Amino acid sequence: MCFKNLPIEFDAQGKASLKGGVANPYSTATAGPPNVPKQLTQEQAIELVKRNGHIKDVDFDPVTRVAGALAFHTVADVKERRVLEGRSVATLFRGYEVIMVGRDPRDAIYITSRACGVCGGVHSTCSALAIEMAIGCQPPPLGVLIRNLALSLEFLYDNPLHLHLLAGPDYSEAIVKGTNPALIERAKGTEAAHVDVHGFRTIHDLMVDLNPLSGGLYLEALHMTRVAREAYVLICGKYPHPQTIVPGGMSSTINLTVMNEMFVRMSQFFDYAKKMAGIWEDLTNFFYDANPEYKKVGARRANMIDTGIFDDADAYDTTYKNANVWGNRRWCTPGAIVEGKLVTTDLQTINIGIEEFIEHSYYEPWTGGGQQQHFPTDPAGHPLSPHHMWNKVTKPKPGAQNWKDKYTWDTAPRFDRLSMEAGCYARLWNTAVAKKMPDNPYITATGHSLKMRLPRGKLPETEIEWHVPDVWNAFERNRARAYCIGWTSLIALNTWTAAMERLKDGDTKTSTKFEIPKTGEQRGVGFWGAGRGYLTHHLVLDRGAVSNYQIVTPSTWNASPTDKWGQPGPYEEAVMNTPLLEESTDPEQFRGIDILRAIRSFDPCMPCTTHIQSEAGMITREVNTCACGLDE
């Protein structure tokens, strides 16, 4: 049974329908999902702060010089070393949904690309997929393969960037010596297990090379992002906002020269991936051994969602009707994981299980008041919530911040009314457990792990294996992200080989002509993914123009606020579970490194830049950036 909270059941053929006898199946006036974490009420939080001097009301507030857009409010008990309340606040209205209404759908590829300054290609692609589905335009196989290659290269840019330019400094010698000096002493005496791969004899050596601006790993990551970007622009023209992604494929000209130049760059990631896996294995195990409490940093239920990515060129037909089939043939399997168990890999089931709520968001409701639900079902006839993206209408309503009422511009997406997190690790987990990925010589899903055979470079051919973890926390997010570099590079290798076979056969067609229908209403959805996980664009066309456009990004899920039932969003839950393991016992010296690690492990994107400040002016720290500020 996939759904436990929504009244949806499936017949023997897998067709979903609403359970009989439920008067208002999508009502939010229910008790909500049982056995989920709950926020403190506002009254409880105020009372705690009033009674206890050691309980601090701490704000992580956006004060970035440029584009900060996420704040984080916590109530922290510094004496007990735990966080009592966490509130995630997206402080900017972005409004792509509003900008898109009335436009030619082809504009969406270029406009929505700007939703992210790191991963514009994924939005362009997701947009193209939504249009393809709406208008019925199938790309040729080489177009699908080249699209896969382009986006895998984007991830090879994104994941190293996060691990060593943004998150890595949190674990560097420069930072840790200020927050946990005892760990530095321990690191000096701890030998690194994977020295033969990464070359660092001790964990301290490794931590020194993680130092921002000067560390070897930092500088190497900077270089590797260039290598990936160079390969990407061979296909896409420019980075991050590509010019060659179109409905029906890619407008790039692909020939042997382009493929060879791409391979030269792509192949550099095989050795790098071996090194990254070793580094994050050693680093994670060091922290766990030093203090098992680190397993609680950023910990939350293993509830994850992903729509899969990288299509099988022979399976993808753009249709919603066959989405379960082509979705399950993807290199990264779609899936929803609840409490560590994979409950579905079907895109249609994932789609109908998602709703967006706005109880704590600066939007007006689009349901109720006698408003008729635009789409009662999906195109396959499955029931659809009035809170679903195809039914949603974006109605911004700015207002004052109030934890009890509205406090964020982010919405609260929920799957089966559960708070889910997104990340590249979600697709790693889905794929490892589902065992549905295409047969290939390099990657094997075992049901509990993913084995990756990385070809010989300067380092020998090496098999690395990511295991589904027993606990889910900040360290596991980073560890999994490190393995994703190897995984993505091998998907790229498989895809590159398939594309070369097509070229050898004289197949050079990368796109299919299309026309935008000028009559009637059409629906489409792009199921794709970003370097940091889940991505969907839901599109409705009316007489050739966009009448509704809804984007749900990984950060929409991860930064989501508490919902109507008191269930916190993923950042909020992860921070509330985080013990404060800094060595200082002085509340005035509270730095928040563990909270920073918790939030940063989600790879929050730039528009979600987060800073910390106390209302007493005590702390001002960034979250999604390096924690250099802790080293004052």
Added chain:
Amino acid sequence: MSRTVIGGVGYRNLRDYSLGVVMSDELEPEARPPSLLVEDLCYGPVAVGQWFLDEARDAPITRAVFVTAVAREDGRPPGTISVYRWDHVLPSAEEIQRAMTDAVTGVILLDNTLIVTEWMKALPAEAVVVEVEPMEHAFGDAMSPAVAAAYPRACELVMRLAADPELSRLLPASPLGGCWAATVQPKVVW
């Protein structure tokens, strides 16, 4: 042969904030000596630094004239043109890392571009900045009347400064943000 680069910095389709890219688009097709490059530098500062390093392999680039719209929010009226020669003094390591973070996550801002390219040892020895105080921060291609009125003058200044090294050397060396932001130095407002 040493070369000079005119670089436009900003965002496309962001009204006044597109001034840099509009200017580099407009100047790019103009006939000019081979020692003068016009480049759209409206992309990640790390990539801009790498571009400078790559270009320098062909022939040294000794001067750069950057043009951008930047809100200093310190009383400078919209449309004000400020010019300065950056003193190449980097901020603290913490600030550099913040600039790097912004840079790798997609933020395009001249201060970041200067900091990051200088940190990468990629920035030409002489870096002149022509900046215009913007007013409109919204989607669209039309500049506000104040910035549109300043545009031709800014364009002329950029070309003069690029063509005449002696003129730019008359400018005082200033910290980031220029004299406008540095209270110890006189304002240079055109």
